[in-house]
Amino acid sequence: MRGTSRASLALAQERWEPVLAAAGEQASELGGQLFALVDALDSSGSLRRTLADPSLDGDAKAVLVGRLLASADPRVVEVVQGLVRSRWSADDDLADAAEQLALHGVLASAEATGTLERVEDELFRFSRALAGQRELRRVLNDETVAPAARAGLVEQILGGQADPVTTTVATRLAAAPRGRRYVAALGRVGDLVAERRSRQVATVTSAAELTEAQRTRLSEILERAYGRDVQLNVVVDPHVLGGLRVQVGPEVVDSTVLSRLADARRRLAS
Numbered sequence: 001m002r003g004t005s006r007a008s009l010a011l012a013q014e015r016w017e018p019v020l021a022a023a024g025e026q027a028s029e030l031g032g033q034l035f036a037l038v039d040a041l042d043s044s045g046s047l048r049r050t051l052a053d054p055s056l057d058g059d060a061k062a063v064l065v066g067r068l069l070a071s072a073d074p075r076v077v078e079v080v081q082g083l084v085r086s087r088w089s090a091d092d093d094l095a096d097a098a099e100q101l102a103l104h105g106v107l108a109s110a111e112a113t114g115t116l117e118r119v120e121d122e123l124f125r126f127s128r129a130l131a132g133q134r135e136l137r138r139v140l141n142d143e144t145v146a147p148a149a150r151a152g153l154v155e156q157i158l159g160g161q162a163d164p165v166t167t168t169v170a171t172r173l174a175a176a177p178r179g180r181r182y183v184a185a186l187g188r189v190g191d192l193v194a195e196r197r198s199r200q201v202a203t204v205t206s207a208a209e210l211t212e213a214q215r216t217r218l219s220e221i222l223e224r225a226y227g228r229d230v231q232l233n234v235v236v237d238p239h240v241l242g243g244l245r246v247q248v249g250p251e252v253v254d255s256t257v258l259s260r261l262a263d264a265r266r267r268l269a270s
Helices: 003-043 045-052 058-068 074-085 091-113 116-131 134-141 147-158 164-175 182-196 212-226 257-269
Strands: 199-206 229-236 244-248 251-254
Touching (some): 003 091, 003 164, 045 058, 058 074, 074 091, 091 116, 116 134, 116 164, 116 182, 116 229, 134 147, 134 182, 164 182, 199 212, 212 229, 212 244
């Protein structure tokens, strides 16, 4: 999102959080209603353009939303009316903002039950398990496969063992990828979980398991660099040969031997 949309989303999130805190475990239901709105916006370009059009009166758009969401929870109606009164850099940003608020609603329910850390761990482990399953990833990324079939496949893999919020998020992303690759979408939700826990997530790829002392040292370095607590998610990959690859959001610090060899080959070839 560009500046205008980011500011609008931040304002909406600021208004949404007290609602979610008051809703407690029921916050997931509010998130589900917002997911339905996202589906409506994605399926109707004319509706999306109308509600995001900055030239149209915000109050008039709010009235329209009230009619469209007549059966929705009043708290959901209110937050959506705030969204359509705001300005967006692009039509799609409105739907993206609604989706992010929906995800926060589902995650807030885990926060209320004290299972948010479990959800974070399960989403990370699931995404890592998919890394070695090329055919499974292909199916989950194939939008010609029916949404219900993709969601059902994820539910089958989880086998009823995951936290209900993990299942809700994982199946929703499979059913409605919205143009994203499935594993990348899981990672994005992981970032939202970290945001709720006021922590940055660092995915560390190493040739071998890190010792507790190494984890502590790396955490301290990253926390100083980012000015906040950092959650380390460590992935062991013998193919990196040595060193570490650290990814924090879009930033990557790659010091693996494999990376240095590749860099040396590029230098020799130039």
